Amino acid sequence: MRDVAVLGVGQTKFGELWDRSFREIGIEAGLQALVDAKLSSEDLGGLFLGNMASGALIEQEHIAPLILDYAGLAGRHLPAVRIEGGGASGGLALHQGFLAVASGLYDYVVVGGAEKLTDVADATAAQILSSTADHEWEVVFGATLPALWGLVARRHMHLHGTTREQLARVPVQAHEMGAKNPNAHFRNRITVEQVLHAAPVAEPLGLFDCAPLSDGAAAVVLGPLETARKHTDTPVRIRASEVACDAMALQHRRETTIGEATVAAAQAAFRRARRDPKDVRLAEISDGTSIGALIALEDLGFAERGRAGPEFADGAFALGGRVTVNPSGGLKAQGCPFGAVGVAQVVELVRQLRGEAKERQAPATELALAHDLGGTGATAVVHLLERAG
């Protein structure tokens, strides 16, 4: 299997991009990544595009060739493939792009993620998001993603004594970082008080515990590690790319406060890279809800089971803490264009590993972890990235 490196990264602003079409933002991110990798489109071998629900959201399926086409590349007749796994679509696209290069069949590929969530009414978008949970066993009974996460939060509080205030620290930190990220959907700082008094979404979760609906796109260029130096002084090697799945419906999980898909993907990734969670000082994790972020930290091995709440509140996961978590602002503050998230996480980590993250730069480190989640955890994708020089 051939070693694979990230050679270039690109990303649009995340937010309510009402003046920009799906195809425009997809192209902007992809071209940025190509330029960053010093590649011309003639070197490009294919496109792997993560997207959750363009069919339902903008009545357009079959979007991978669409993006190539509007990038002016239709005449090249390149392969283009869309990958979907709810909120994990971007991470899955990266996995497919990784396999493509690792197999030797492809040399240079763009992996993109794009989503246009704000062109429909919020209620419609929320309904479409729920289609990433189990329709027949959850959604028809009225469950939404935040409602399901609300149940999980209650149980985590019951089992481990996690407090409402500890949950609130998650979005407060996210907005702190978002304020430093020019691409972030939200760049305002918020306080624990504001989180506690925000409108309830699904008790105990309020408005600030839940990531927003965002538009946005992100892209990376992958290629063989052996020729990476031609394209960048700081290639970032993909040391592991692992996917794991679990039961769709929360009620069919063994324990709702353990994300077994994340545990399985992380263990597989650490095994493959011959590293363990203690080696990781930098991570982008799925914080679609505050409780989801705390559970992910436990699933990934960054905190003992049940301890993520107090440790988060103690600053263990702040910029420069034990593990710098979500320096981008995460899904909460950088924004949550579902299919773009998993790719944007890697864009951020590559910038961090290169030392290009400016005021949100984490302490220098060589290893970073990206964690992307679909639904309430039926799909998890974990990537381990390592600075190759």
Added chain:
Amino acid sequence: MRDVAVLGVGQTKFGELWDRSFREIGIEAGLQALVDAKLSSEDLGGLFLGNMASGALIEQEHIAPLILDYAGLAGRHLPAVRIEGGGASGGLALHQGFLAVASGLYDYVVVGGAEKLTDVADATAAQILSSTADHEWEVVFGATLPALWGLVARRHMHLHGTTREQLARVPVQAHEMGAKNPNAHFRNRITVEQVLHAAPVAEPLGLFDCAPLSDGAAAVVLGPLETARKHTDTPVRIRASEVACDAMALQHRRETTIGEATVAAAQAAFRRARRDPKDVRLAEISDGTSIGALIALEDLGFAERGRAGPEFADGAFALGGRVTVNPSGGLKAQGCPFGAVGVAQVVELVRQLRGEAKERQAPATELALAHDLGGTGATAVVHLLERAG
């Protein structure tokens, strides 16, 4: 790159399966393929699932883990990925499964395709199918897939003298083969007269020129060729798996009667396998419309440009002809559950290469080609399969 073989195949009946859910048919096909490959689910390394529009059709995205879950495999935490490219979704899923095994990261995987089209009104389904064309440049102006193909047919007639009767021979042959396929949606024979006098859909295409909306699922097990003999006496090697794309909108193509994506994918596949179209005596091709089938035969190199119509009428592509085309009955008669089609084509070809196709068995041959198409041709996938012993 590791050599990849098809070790097992499975397929549900295609048709209006109102009594069966999406998850049921997906599982039936997958389990059949596992049993056929003499694999237990414990040997399974992952699932790659082709599906066009489950989000819009059954309000369920994120379906790959759903299928694993309802197959009783959630506890294994396997990777599961959905791939979408309109009507080419199944072929693309096969490409991804091929890359997974070829890379060495996966050993045994199931590649499935599934679609449930008949649970919504026909008009709704037709609208959803149109989301695989260019929404902003075609669909908003009222174009549907058959309407676009109708334009292409007129132009093929104008350029090459293709006749309405020649077009009609395509569905007549499809139904002839469907009558011999117990899984086919349509098992009735039809006549040229019936095709010519059927209700118009988009002139010159009538009801019988267009494939139906079907439910159905198909699956194959892929694994390394080197260990294939443990699982089957007749492993079928994937000699080439190639994807190519073209402009989404018909009006942006250089020539609407040439499927450049198909040409590019086929040429790449023949180059990789060091074969040419003359070596192929057996093929499953995309016949979503009668004109689409004729153009595909020209694009694939089975007929000179403009000659597919008369040659089809002369029986060149009938069972035992120069190339036996669509012995399954094709999309027209076996049925057209979009995301399942590309996988079902390979199921049929494997059965043919093994000599298990009973009354629809083509003359013995070692090489076969599968051609899957998305939209009006923005995505094409070509696989070359070879009996390995």
